[in-house]
Amino acid sequence: MQPMEKGEIIMEDYPKGFSSFSEGVETSRKKLLTSIEFSPDLTFIIPGGNIGDHLIWAGTRQLLDGKPFTEVSEDEIEKANGHTAIIAGCGGWCKAYHSMPRQLSIIEKNFKKVIIFPSSFDISVPAVKDSLMKTKAMVFARELISYNQIKDICEADIAFDTAFFFHYSKYKQQGNGPLYAYRKDREKLKNEINSSVEDNNDISKTSKNLNQFLKIVAKHNTVHTDRAHVMIAGAMLDKTVYYSPSNYHKIPGIADFSLHDFPVWKKK
Structure with a gap:
C-alpha cells in the first residue's frame, strides 16, 4: 500500500466561524436557507449528472424539507421561470465538464433571483470565469480553493456541499x-x-x-x-x-x- 497522509487543514482558513464539522454543517444550513428566506416561489434546477450527483440533489431536498418548490430537470430549463431559482451544486464548472455557464445564462433570463448552491469552480476555464464575472447570481463554493478563485469576481460565499444534509x-x-x-x-x-x-x-x-x-x-x-x-x-x-x-x-x-x-x- 502506498503511504498516506491526512489532508492538511489550517483552521484559520475557515471563514465565518467554521471551526468543526458540526458547526460547518449548521452554519452552511443557515446560510443556504437564509439565501432563499423571502422568496415567494422556489424552483430547484437539477443539471445532468451521475449517481453521485443524486446525493447532492437528495441532500438539497432534505435541506428544503417543508418548503414548497418546483423541481426542474436540465431538459426543462429553457421553459422554466419564476422568482427564485436554486441551481443544484455540481462540478459542471471545470475544464472536463463546463455546461453550467450556458445553463446559467438561460436561467438568469427567466428568474428574478438565482442562487448557485455549493459547487466547485475552475476559473482557468475562460467560459467559467466569463460567466461568473457577468452573473448577478449568489454563488456558493463548497471548498476554499474555489471560494478564493471566485470571491473577487462575483457575489460569493462558502458552504458545505449539500450531500452533507442527507440522512445516512x-x-x-x-x-x-x-x-x-x-x-x-x-x-x-x-x-x-x-x-x-x-x-x-x-x-x-x-x-x-x-x-x-x-x-x-x-x-x-x-x-x-x-x-x-x-x-x-x-x-x-x-x-x-x-x-x-x-x-x-x-x-x-x-x-x-x-x-x-x-x-x-x-x-x-
Whole structure:
C-alpha cells in the first residue's frame, strides 16, 4: 500500500466561524436557507449528472424539507421561470465538464433571483470565469480553493456541499473489505495508477440508483476513490477513506474543508 497522509487543514482558513464539522454543517444550513428566506416561489434546477450527483440533489431536498418548490430537470430549463431559482451544486464548472455557464445564462433570463448552491469552480476555464464575472447570481463554493478563485469576481460565499444534509443513518452497517471506486471519464488524472485497479467499480456510473450506490459503500469498511461523492458517502457511513485527486482541485478541496474530522486520507 502506498503511504498516506491526512489532508492538511489550517483552521484559520475557515471563514465565518467554521471551526468543526458540526458547526460547518449548521452554519452552511443557515446560510443556504437564509439565501432563499423571502422568496415567494422556489424552483430547484437539477443539471445532468451521475449517481453521485443524486446525493447532492437528495441532500438539497432534505435541506428544503417543508418548503414548497418546483423541481426542474436540465431538459426543462429553457421553459422554466419564476422568482427564485436554486441551481443544484455540481462540478459542471471545470475544464472536463463546463455546461453550467450556458445553463446559467438561460436561467438568469427567466428568474428574478438565482442562487448557485455549493459547487466547485475552475476559473482557468475562460467560459467559467466569463460567466461568473457577468452573473448577478449568489454563488456558493463548497471548498476554499474555489471560494478564493471566485470571491473577487462575483457575489460569493462558502458552504458545505449539500450531500452533507442527507440522512445516512439507515444505511450505516458494519462493512468488510475495500471498495475501489475510481473514475474512468475525462475528469480522471491521466496516467493515474488507479485506472489499473483490477476490481475497480466506478459506482457513480454503474449503480442503478442512489439506494444501490449507498448500499455498496455501506457494505465495505474502506473506500478508495477519486470521486467526490463516493468520498463523502464513505466518510458519512463511518468508513476509512483513501482519496486521490481528479484532474482539478475539487476532491482535495472538499476533503480539507469539510472532512478533516473524519478518517479521510490522501494517497501520496
